[in-house]
Amino acid sequence: MSRKPIIGKCRLCGEIKKLTFEHVPPETTFNNYSVRILSGEEVIKQVADPNNPPWDFSDTKGTIQQRGRGGYYLCGDCNSKTGQWYVPEYSKFVHIVHSALQEVKGKEFGALGIKMKGIKPLSIFKQIMTLFCDINEGMMGDNSLKDYLLNKTSTNFKRERYHLYMHIHSGSVERMNGIMVQFASGVGLITLSEISTYPVGFALYIDKPEAYNPEGVEITIFSQFNYDDEIELEIIIPKLESNIFFSGDYRTKEEIENAIQESKDN
Template sequence: MSVGICRICGERKPLTFEHIPPRATGNDHTVKVYTAYREHGDGGLNADAITRSMFGDGDLDDLKYRQSQRGMGVETICRDCNSYLGVNYVQPFVGLFDDVRQSATNVLAEIGGRKGQAVGLDLRGFPPLAFFKQVVSNFCATADGMLDCKDFLLDRENTDFPERYRLHMFIVPDLGAYKLMTGWMAYLFKGGGACCLACVEYPPFGFVLYDRGRSSSLPDRAGDITELSRCPWGYRPEGMTLCLPVVDAGDRQPYLWGRYPDAV
């Protein structure tokens, strides 16, 4: 167990392993965790490997990796924060994850990742705020510099999600796709400026978090679920549907996700 700065509370403590997605989703077996660093040579970043791993352009055979016996995750959160997240947010997330994954085989097979498709998720009786906070905690664990989310996450009734962020959610049609955790990235525009974002993907869900404070402009995309952060704790809507865009099977670039908002 390593000691470091917890990415939730900001205190220096022993760090525990945070499963992403939660272990209860089935994330409890041996996995290969790839990095974007060269195995040989100067050990620097391998831009070609990054492109292939994110955009599905080729295989990952020559990428450096380590085996994790515990599933996919990171060791960046202290035991106290990990426990609080687990008690309050994990079960609602796992419930929706399982429901969508079980139905996704048939639904997404029909859609086939075609452009212009979306899936409606019925959230009747479902606690939106707990789900939203679980997703945000995943980003805090994988993308550094989000200590401004501390109060939002460690007080389950807090609905003051920092205005700095915008969170988008997508359906991933390829259930066999790699899990993806990027940390912060900058998408550079040809005319100047940039969009700062981070991505977490674990089929059938994909999420992109935009940092308004470090972006000159943000894309106009479907799938914005930021308003779920304003729902009161314990609120279970009698009728609420999320219309989520399906990520095109050939489009692995997170900045472009959500371009096709037409519902089915």
């Protein structure tokens, strides 16, 4: 029996069309295996249980997704265009990071220095932005992203509004979180969305306060290149742990356990 078509609003072009499954992150970047998807309700229930560490979801049922992480976000046309324009360069970029990680496997490190040759920054950047539009309905309230991402050569990007940070993914929890608003002491409200899976994580900050300095390395500069620009790049990427559901929280398990104990003692 053929699968019933899924009709909905494409998260890029905004038209009501037949939607196709899109891997987030792309299938070619280590997203081709079954995963267990947890709902926000399941995660909150688990985190709120004082008897379990906030990273232990072994007893949480969730939903098994055989084809990898992703969903029916884009119409076939948008999925095909962005897949052809951006995914090959993004995949190349991620596999360079993976290869560098294999060289230091079993070693302790806080950051990874990588030399890259022949990469196209704009395609990489646009693929990452496409992923964030996938997991956030309505292009994060910014219709200009539609023209930016569906015109492969466009460099008309709001760099004053968006700041993209990258890190080496580590820890027990993979995160794929839509926009969250958090309070940072001494700074105020922080608005961000995060995608963090092996081997790299990305945090997109929206209207970031100048006083706030996120962890990770900022790669917003990738948006300034032209589509055909091919460069050599030397970059130092910090390794950050994801052990809890909330975006931007890179505490180690020990730091989280200490915070929990301190809360109990008070």
